[in-house]
Amino acid sequence: MLSEALVEIRDVNFAYDSRPILKGINMSFPKGRLIAIMGLSGCGKTTLLRHIGGVLKPTKGYVKVDGQVIHELDQDGLYRMRRKMGMLFQFGALFTDMTVFDNVAFQMREHTDLPEEIIRDLVMMKLHAVGLYGTQNLMPAELSGGMARRVALARTIALDPMLIMYDEPFAGLDPISLTVVGQLIRRLNDALGATSIVVTHDVQESLKIVDYIYFVSDGAIIAEGTADDIRASGEAFVHQFVYGEMDGPIPFHYPAGDFNLDLGVKDQRGAA
Amino acid sequence: MPIARGLRGIGARVVNGVWRIGFGARFFMMTLFYSGMSFRRFRLTVRELFFTGVMSLIIILVAGLFVGIVLGMQGYETLKRYGSESALGTLVALSLVRELGPVLAALLFASRAGSAMTAEIGLMKATEQISAMEMMAVNPIARVVAPRFWAGVISMPLLAAMFSAMGVFGGYMVGVVMIGVDEGSFWSQMQSAVDFQHDILNGVIKSLVFGVAVTVISLFEGYDAPPTAEGVSGATTRTVVQSSLAILLLDVILTAFMFRGD
Ligand SMILES: Nc1ncnc2c1ncn2[C@@H]1O[C@H](COP(=O)(O)OP(=O)(O)OP(=O)(O)O)[C@@H](O)[C@H]1O
Numbered sequence: 364m365l366s367e368a369l370v371e372i373r374d375v376n377f378a379y380d381s382r383p384i385l386k387g388i389n390m391s392f393p394k395g396r397l398i399a400i401m402g403l404s405g406c407g408k409t410t411l412l413r414h415i416g417g418v419l420k421p422t423k424g425y426v427k428v429d430g431q432v433i434h435e436l437d438q439d440g441l442y443r444m445r446r447k448m449g450m451l452f453q454f455g456a457l458f459t460d461m462t463v464f465d466n467v468a469f470q471m472r473e474h475t476d477l478p479e480e481i482i483r484d485l486v487m488m489k490l491h492a493v494g495l496y497g498t499q500n501l502m503p504a505e506l507s508g509g510m511a512r513r514v515a516l517a518r519t520i521a522l523d524p525m526l527i528m529y530d531e532p533f534a535g536l537d538p539i540s541l542t543v544v545g546q547l548i549r550r551l552n553d554a555l556g557a558t559s560i561v562v563t564h565d566v567q568e569s570l571k572i573v574d575y576i577y578f579v580s581d582g583a584i585i586a587e588g589t590a591d592d593i594r595a596s597g598e599a600f601v602h603q604f605v606y607g608e609m610d611g612p613i614p615f616h617y618p619a620g621d622f623n624l625d626l627g628v629k630d631q632r633g634a635a
Numbered sequence: 636m637p638i639a640r641g642l643r644g645i646g647a648r649v650v651n652g653v654w655r656i657g658f659g660a661r662f663f664m665m666t667l668f669y670s671g672m673s674f675r676r677f678r679l680t681v682r683e684l685f686f687t688g689v690m691s692l693i694i695i696l697v698a699g700l701f702v703g704i705v706l707g708m709q710g711y712e713t714l715k716r717y718g719s720e721s722a723l724g725t726l727v728a729l730s731l732v733r734e735l736g737p738v739l740a741a742l743l744f745a746s747r748a749g750s751a752m753t754a755e756i757g758l759m760k761a762t763e764q765i766s767a768m769e770m771m772a773v774n775p776i777a778r779v780v781a782p783r784f785w786a787g788v789i790s791m792p793l794l795a796a797m798f799s800a801m802g803v804f805g806g807y808m809v810g811v812v813m814i815g816v817d818e819g820s821f822w823s824q825m826q827s828a829v830d831f832q833h834d835i836l837n838g839v840i841k842s843l844v845f846g847v848a849v850t851v852i853s854l855f856e857g858y859d860a861p862p863t864a865e866g867v868s869g870a871t872t873r874t875v876v877q878s879s880l881a882i883l884l885l886d887v888i889l890t891a892f893m894f895r896g897d
């Protein structure tokens with residue numbers, strides 16, 4: 364791909380205890396692009412984002428952001444790097460003891476000396492952008508799941524980061540919010556000149572907005588390409604994923620023994 | 636080999652326990668190291684002072700009153716046998732200031748505020764709020780843990796003092812108002828017997844030490860809790876058990892040093 368990559372992932376391997384999760388991942392995220400990572404539940408997408416954020420360390424390989432190897436940074440360096448990143452957590456992770464307003468204002472208050480009036484205006488702008496102007500005095504417990512995710516989105520972009528990571532931004536949204544959030548992600552990316560990584564299952568929505576797509580299965584990349592490449596792809600698993608078919612090369616089940624054996628429907632020799 | 640397995644089990648527990656003490660000590664050091672923000676932005680600490688200190692006030696006052704009443708009744712019973720009912724004030728005040736105030740207030744504090752701190756931080760961890768904070772380049776030890784630590788350390792001696800004051804009042808109600816001990820000797824004997832440095836200051840030192848122990852245990856258990864419902868509930872239980880034992884053990888040690896037969 365292009366030479367000027369903001370994020371470079373080279374041969375990243377990772378295991379929880381001794382169970383390998385990531386097996387030699389190579390990706391590159393050029394500046395200004397909006398890139399999706401897709402894959403089945405449990406294939407290691409969140410784990411990969413954690414590597415970019417420096418929460419987890421690869422057992423082999425490295426992740427480079429803005430020219431620096433993440434796992435070699437000390438705490439100060441890592442925190443300086445994270446100030447330039449925004450991460451939308453899969454389950455929102457709003458601070459439950461603060462109002463919506465304080466949640467969105469959190470980073471502005473922690474990292475800047477902006478006066479309260481300006482913070483107020485900025486927070487209202489961010490809330491307006493996600494369609495939740497007017498909810499600023501609610502507590503997170505008073506929001507629906509989809510609203511909480513949109514507040515979390517507003518909080519993620521509070522400081523206009525150069526790299527935005529979205530972990531399942533579309534989960535639990537109604538069709539209208541889905542389109543709005545999808546467009547918002549695209550617009551934020553272009554307006555801020557940011558680079559965005561969207562982890563999602565929502566193939567149709569992301570095909571509409573992203574520049575490039577990686578398919579991950581079982582800890583390795585199995586396909587990649589632009590939205591048009593993917594739509595036109597003849598590869599069986601891509602086709603299966605894009606059109607949501609039951610039958611195909613990607614197994615739906617967690618790797619384990621034969622369920623029929625467990626039920627006693629079959630005997631050990633496999634005869635029904 | 637059941638014996639070998641038993642031994643291995645004991646060994647694993649001991650090793651695990653030593654590890655946890657090590658982690659706890661490191662956590663305590665980190666908390667002290669990152670305490671700057673708790674004072675630079677004192678509002679954060681004040682907020683926690685409200686939740687830990689002020690919210691514990693009612694239970695501390697009520698418990699102090701009850702303990703004082705019982706001390707008044709029991710003390711009167713015993714002192715009457717030696718004809719020294721007038722020393723009731725001294726008895727009540729000394730027992731409270733030296734011993735019962737710091738210890739009982741700390742035990743109540745551990746079960747009221749300590750368990751709440753553990754559960755709160757454990758849940759923040761389980762719902763990824765701590766991770767989110769770290770991803771926003773905000774150190775959770777500085778932002779979440781340290782203000783709670785200082786709030787606990789500041790409120791503990793104050794709560795113990797309230798407890799003792801309420802207890803003395805309870806003893807006064809029973810002894811003077813109800814039973815009829817002479818009011819003048821109740822107060823004057825108390826005043827001459829209670830020494831500021833020897834009794835009050837030592838009591839304050841005790842409650843400061845208890846405050847540090849209880850808040851460090853509570854915060855560490857919360858921060859170290861497995862991010863699940865069972866993990867948090869187990870951690871909350873451990874907070875109460877370990878804090879209570881720590882308070883009583885520290886009390887033995889401190890008392891041995893403070894009141895060596897003089
Ligand atoms: N803390 C952990 N300890 C051990 N194993 C873990 C841990 N977190 C995740 N895993 C395992 O790592 C694998 C990848 O998890 P990950 O959260 O990255 O999946 P994901 O691709 O984000 O899935 P989803 O789409 O459901 O969010 C899973 O099989 C999971 O069982």
Ligand SMILES: [Mg+2]
Nearest residue numbers: 408409453530
């Ligand atoms: Mg995930």
